[in-house]
Amino acid sequence: MINLGIIGTNWITEQFIDAALETKKYKLKSIFSRTIERGIDFGKKYQCSSIFNDIDEFAKSKDFDSVYIASPNSLHAPYAIKLMNHGKNVICEKPLSSNYELSKQMFDVAKSNKVVLFEAFTTPYNPNFKVLKENLKSLGKIRSASFSYCQYSSRYLKFLNGENPNTFNPEFSNGSIMDIGYYMVALAVELWGKPQNVQAFGTLLSSGVDANGQVIMSYHDFNVVIQHSKVSNSFVPSEIQGEKASLVIQNLNIISQIKLQNKDFQKDIGVLQNDNRMVYEAQEFCQRVEKKQMLEQEINRSLIVSEVLTEIRKQIGVVFPDDD
Structure with missing residues (x-):
């Protein structure tokens, strides 16, 4: 216990x-x-x-x-x-x-x-992530991935009214890429490891953090294109495209629905998940504590994601006090 x-x-x-x-x-x-x-x-x-x-x-x-x-x-x-x-x-x-x-x-x-x-x-501990990973082989050679997560922040109006909420305050190491953009960067790293190259673009607010942006993570023979925003909404699903089929993903952060699809067929392959998505990570953390052991794969993922996020911020000009 x-x-x-x-x-x-x-x-x-x-x-x-x-x-x-x-x-x-x-x-x-x-x-x-x-x-x-x-x-x-x-x-x-x-x-x-x-x-x-x-x-x-x-x-x-x-x-x-x-x-x-x-x-x-x-x-x-x-x-x-x-x-x-x-x-x-x-x-x-x-x-x-x-x-x-x-x-x-x-x-x-x-x-x-x-x-x-x-x-x-x-995300990687949710049952639908396992479904996603198991079905990658059904796609054939992967040619492209497009990840989208854009959600208008409930605190953006406060920012526009002259307040300084944590969400848009560099003192708290925040902004779009450090919040919802994280999920897409981390998911790409979990699936394919460290990218060979990263290109980032972003729109900065007067506070100095990013409101939205795009990231291209390049792997050996395909790119992951990321769209993130805290000042607009998007209703476009994410997708991983292969030569044989594609995986169409709703709500990338929780993977609420997955479809395996090509021009001839469409199949829902998602499974039921706990309404509280954090149950799965709580179970995993408990296992690590009981065994008194961290997994190298998880350590490496966290470090690569942190390295990529740091590089993205460098390219778009977002600087935090902790960077000094």
Whole structure:
């Protein structure tokens, strides 16, 4: 049984707690929040009364052995490093950190303390991802992939009204590519590894982060073309094209539906998934903790994704304070 601490009191934290409890492998023990009042209010739903607003005291606590981090992106690395130095296992929301160097440092700290660091990238653990991967061979030689995830942010209006929400604030290592763009970069890396070349284009907001953009990830004989945006909506599915057939994917981040299709046939091949997609990553993290082992494949994926995201930001001119 994992004794769980959590950092963050937002909707995604609540979703992870519900997923973790559903596995019956976790007990929620402690909550860290920037304000005690918010932490107490959040904890009432789960009958959790161990609340902290001091990260040092939280890290020293013996009440829990593993932590889910859902703080702003810029706090992922310092919080995770502090907790791992106190012997805690960490499941950290994506993106793992602000940049490649910090991600490397995080895994070095995990290894030196013999704890587990696991990036909470849900997609590869969902049942429909396995279906997708198994059906790649049905496509014949892959010739192209187009990944699209564009979702108008609920906080964009605040930005337009002169406020400075975390979503569009470089102080918190945010922006379109670091948020929803991450899913497509990470999915390409999970399927095909490190690209041979990356070309990135983006439109920057006055705050200095990207509102939207395009990325071309080049592999040996095909390209993955990525379209991402937090200031517009798209209803176009994603697609992987082969010489024999194509996979048409709805909602790339969760892979809600998959069709195997060519000019002569169309077949739904998706399977039912848990409504809470985080159940699967909670199960995987539990396995890593129980075995006290990180998987090299997952470490490599996280580092390659972090490296690619850092390169994309460099090309489009997005700079975070952590880059210094």
